[in-house]
Amino acid sequence: MALTIDITGMPAQRCVFAPSPLAELIGDPAAVRAAVRELLEACATAFFDEAWRQVEHQLAADARHKADLCTRLGLEAALAAVSPAITLTGGRIRLDKLQDSSTSAAGDGVTFIPSVYGRPHLLTVHAPGWRPVVQYPAADRHDGRPVPMELVRHRLDAFAHPVRQRLCRTLARGPHTTGELAEAWHLTPPEVSRHLAVLKKAGLLRTTRRGRYVRHSLDMTATAALGVDLLAGLLR
Structure with missing residues (x-):
């Protein structure tokens, strides 16, 4: 066709x-x-x-x-x-x-x-x-260099937790502070911080500071490329 x-x-x-x-x-x-x-x-x-x-x-x-x-x-x-x-x-x-x-x-x-x-x-x-x-x-952000399979597994593990999935649904719609996420999902701020740390370590978060507020958002490019990176790793 x-x-x-x-x-x-x-x-x-x-x-x-x-x-x-x-x-x-x-x-x-x-x-x-x-x-x-x-x-x-x-x-x-x-x-x-x-x-x-x-x-x-x-x-x-x-x-x-x-x-x-x-x-x-x-x-x-x-x-x-x-x-x-x-x-x-x-x-x-x-x-x-x-x-x-x-x-x-x-x-x-x-x-x-x-x-x-x-x-x-x-x-x-x-x-x-x-x-x-x-x-x-568009060309990959990493200029065609393959993403290490270890990082792909790390990102999949980060998304696997149900609480992090709920947080990511909110973060995909725009930036939020830790307090806003805690209030939206009836969690404690320390609990939200722990989950955000996992997502950030996996390279799935973007963080910006405005005054005394730190706002987090989901890295849409890294998230969208995850399926392609997984397939590339499996075929490597």
């Missing part, structure tokens, strides 16, 4: 690598995009802001790297770095393992968006009159 994008006649500069489609939404005041933007702004504080701050530098760096490859070595090299499931043949971009279909990029080009949450899958969106969009897995 595959998707073929016809890029015959498409200028190279119309192949866009961007860390987020939000700029395109802001630039187009059409009613649907305006509605999507309003929804995202309303949800940002509650759901997205902290998670985006954790990954935005990684995604921006990945997009810059792919754009640089496209400029220096050509589109074929950039696509090869995106995924082995993408090939450029005879003026057509082919994405394997997707539903059989085809679309054209001759007018508006193609946008490639890195993501840390969909590995190892590619996601494509295309419709008549719309620019094709391909979401691909």
Whole structure:
């Protein structure tokens, strides 16, 4: 199963690598995009802001790297770095393992968006009159170096405890202090601190200090990569 994008006649500069489609939404005041933007702004504080701050530098760096490859070595090299499931043949971009279909990029080009949450899958969106969009897995934070299997086991053990699972559900939604976590889950602050220490030792927590308050949040990148790291360790 595959998707073929016809890029015959498409200028190279119309192949866009961007860390987020939000700029395109802001630039187009059409009613649907305006509605999507309003929804995202309303949800940002509650759901997205902290998670985006954790990954935005990684995604921006990945997009810059792919754009640089496209400029220096050509589109074929950039696509090869995106995924082995993408090939450029005879003026057509082919994405394997997707539903059989085809679309054209001759007018508006193609946008490639890195993501840390969909590995190892590619996601494509295309419709008549719309620019094709391909979401691909960003390069690992550890630059392709394998995570030691001992660390993977340590992280799995850290997630295995039911109390830490409950704490992580809260921490995944945003930063919290030890006192806030204790109150939310009817635990004592020392008990919460012990569980947070286990998560921090496993490299699964981010900690920030604001004044006299220390706030903890779940490292979404490390958590999202855990399944991939486990598989890589088993196949090593």
